[in-house]
Amino acid sequence: MARSQFNKLASYLRPHLRQSALGIVALLMVNALGVYIPLLIRDGIDQLQQSLNFQRILFYVGAIAGLASLMWIVRMVSRILLFGVGRQVEFDLKQQIFNHLLTMEPAYFAVNTVGDLISRATSDVDNIRRLLGFAVLSLANTLFAYVLTLPVMLSINVRLTLVAIAIYPIMFFMVHLFSNRLRSEQLAVQEETASLSDLIQEDMSGMSLIKIYAQEENERLAFRDLNQQLLTANLKLARTRTTLFPLLGGLASISLLVVLALGAGAIASGEISIGDFIALLLYVERLVFPTALLGFTITAYQRGEVSIDRIEYILSTEPNIQSAANALALPQPDIKGWLSASHLTYTYPGAKTPALDDVSFKIRPGETVAVVGPIGSGKSTLANALPRLLDIEPAQVFVDGYDITQIRLKDLRSAIAYVPQDSFLFSTTIKNNIRYGDPKAEQPTVEVAAQQAQIHPEILNFPQHYQTIVGNGHYPIRWAAAAHGIGKGITGGCAHPDSG
Numbered sequence: 001m002a003r004s005q006f007n008k009l010a011s012y013l014r015p016h017l018r019q020s021a022l023g024i025v026a027l028l029m030v031n032a033l034g035v036y037i038p039l040l041i042r043d044g045i046d047q048l049q050q051s052l053n054f055q056r057i058l059f060y061v062g063a064i065a066g067l068a069s070l071m072w073i074v075r076m077v078s079r080i081l082l083f084g085v086g087r088q089v090e091f092d093l094k095q096q097i098f099n100h101l102l103t104m105e106p107a108y109f110a111v112n113t114v115g116d117l118i119s120r121a122t123s124d125v126d127n128i129r130r131l132l133g134f135a136v137l138s139l140a141n142t143l144f145a146y147v148l149t150l151p152v153m154l155s156i157n158v159r160l161t162l163v164a165i166a167i168y169p170i171m172f173f174m175v176h177l178f179s180n181r182l183r184s185e186q187l188a189v190q191e192e193t194a195s196l197s198d199l200i201q202e203d204m205s206g207m208s209l210i211k212i213y214a215q216e217e218n219e220r221l222a223f224r225d226l227n228q229q230l231l232t233a234n235l236k237l238a239r240t241r242t243t244l245f246p247l248l249g250g251l252a253s254i255s256l257l258v259v260l261a262l263g264a265g266a267i268a269s270g271e272i273s274i275g276d277f278i279a280l281l282l283y284v285e286r287l288v289f290p291t292a293l294l295g296f297t298i299t300a301y302q303r304g305e306v307s308i309d310r311i312e313y314i315l316s317t318e319p320n321i322q323s324a325a326n327a328l329a330l331p332q333p334d335i336k337g338w339l340s341a342s343h344l345t346y347t348y349p350g351a352k353t354p355a356l357d358d359v360s361f362k363i364r365p366g367e368t369v370a371v372v373g374p375i376g377s378g379k380s381t382l383a384n385a386l387p388r389l390l391d392i393e394p395a396q397v398f399v400d401g402y403d404i405t406q407i408r409l410k411d412l413r414s415a416i417a418y419v420p421q422d423s424f425l426f427s428t429t430i431k432n433n434i435r436y437g438d439p440k441a442e443q444p445t446v447e448v449a450a451q452q453a454q455i456h457p458e459i460l461n462f463p464q465h466y467q468t469i470v471g472n473g474h475y476p477i478r479w480a481a482a483a484h485g486i487g488k489g490i491t492g493g494c495a496h497p498d499s500g
């Protein structure tokens with residue numbers, strides 16, 4: 001793992017250090033017990049060979065059963081703690097991503113598709129959760145298992161131990177060989193998944209158009225193509241995994257066979273006792289599982305690595321439109337409503353010609369102005385420039401004489417009532433949609449706004465009137481007119497160039 005990704009992981013873990021540390025300590029205890037129990041078994045067996053002292057044997061049985069139960073409990077605790085950390089980090093990351101997305105300008109969402117963002121915020125976050133839960137747990141487990149078990153094994157019999165673990169370097173080498181392939185195949189799966197969710201998202205939103213133009217068949221084919229690509233990517237990954245993991249498991253079991261074969265001879269020659277032999281077998285068995293599991297751990301680890309990059313890509317993108325460092329607070333009641341533009345020019349990123357070219361105007365408070373023009377002449381662009389939904393240059397648009405790029409973004413926007421060309425309703429009640437700009441507005445205020453937009457009688461036609469839940473999507477402009485009129489200061493300065 002690159003250093004930067006490791007630092008990122010550490011920063012995700014930082015708020016949960018205590019829980020992580022407790023989990024690791026519990027894991028250490030589990031492994032210590034795991035090393036001690038076979039020693040007890042050995043002593044028990046060796047004791048059995050010398051004399052049949054039932055009291056001693058009962059002692060061993062009791063001690064082993066007690067310690068094994070304790071180990072079981074501590075293992076459970078360690079899992080709850082460490083998997084819990086993974087869940088916590090998942091929660092934190094989702095929160096961070098959503099908060100960050102809220103700061104981004106609309107243009108960002110034209111470049112970064114919803115499907116891609118959703119896939120990063122869900123499956124990539126999930127991969128990081130697995131990396132921190134499962135991968136950390138099993139890596140730590142493997143590490144402890146080796147560090148604690150190996151010295152004890154060596155103290156029992158050096159030759160048998162070395163033979164038993166001789167196979168492990170081959171396993172690590174194999175995992176290493178496969179790791180780049182696994183990584184790129186994993187990335188492909190993640191990208192195909194994102195494209196597929198994009199298509200679903202787009203088709204569900206554009207369903208009416210698909211039907212009007214009778215394009216169901218084409219969309220079906222487009223979906224099948226993408227779905228097929230995802231299947232191919234998934235199968236490729238599965239093929240690599242099904243080659244690697246059983247190989248690892250098989251190799252790991254060979255060491256068990258070797259101990260069985262050589263151990264018998266060692267007992268016969270008196271090199272080790274039967275108790276030693278059993279203890280060695282138990283230890284090898286203990287190492288086999290975490291070693292074979294390494295394959296899965298490595299995958300979780302690689303997926304997590306890719307996912308850290310994909311999530312950091314979102315989190316590290318700075319919004320282009322922000323409040324200036326020492327932005328001007330513009331208290332709403334004081335706003336007069338002077339609105340002017342001076343040589344306003346705006347070119348969309350990547351476009352050759354400007355959408356707004358040297359536009360200048362002055363609008364007095366209370367004045368009603370309509371901006372009319374042919375399709376694509378820049379009316380919406382002008383409307384979007386005023387609340388700084390577009391990244392316009394300083395000193396081109398002024399509210400009450402203040403350069404809007406110097407005003408606190410929140411103050412500027414809450415001073416403007418805006419009815420977008422494509423209106424949108426949130427999935428909540430009609431009432432909540434109307435008072436979206438001022439969630440504390442009471443029923444009478446909501447009704448006044450609805451009456452002004454001439455939508456009140458229609459709302460009364462709905463079964464639950466203002467409490468009717470409406471879905472998201474596109475609705476007649478009159479709805480939005482009511483919805484966006486509440487809680488705003490200047491509406492007189494500029495008649496929304498876009499409300500037609």
Ligand SMILES: Nc1ncnc2c1ncn2[C@@H]1O[C@H](COP(=O)(O)OP(=O)(O)OP(=O)(O)O)[C@@H](O)[C@H]1O
Nearest residue numbers: 348351355373374375376377378379380381382421
């Ligand atoms: N997101 C965008 N990226 C690049 N170019 C854009 C973008 N939005 C609009 N344009 C271009 O900017 C110009 C002005 O578009 P705008 O949407 O402001 O026109 P309009 O006057 O509102 O048109 P309409 O009457 O269709 O609403 C057009 O040439 C359009 O193609």
Ligand SMILES: [Mg+2]
Nearest residue numbers: 379380381421
């Ligand atoms: Mg327009």
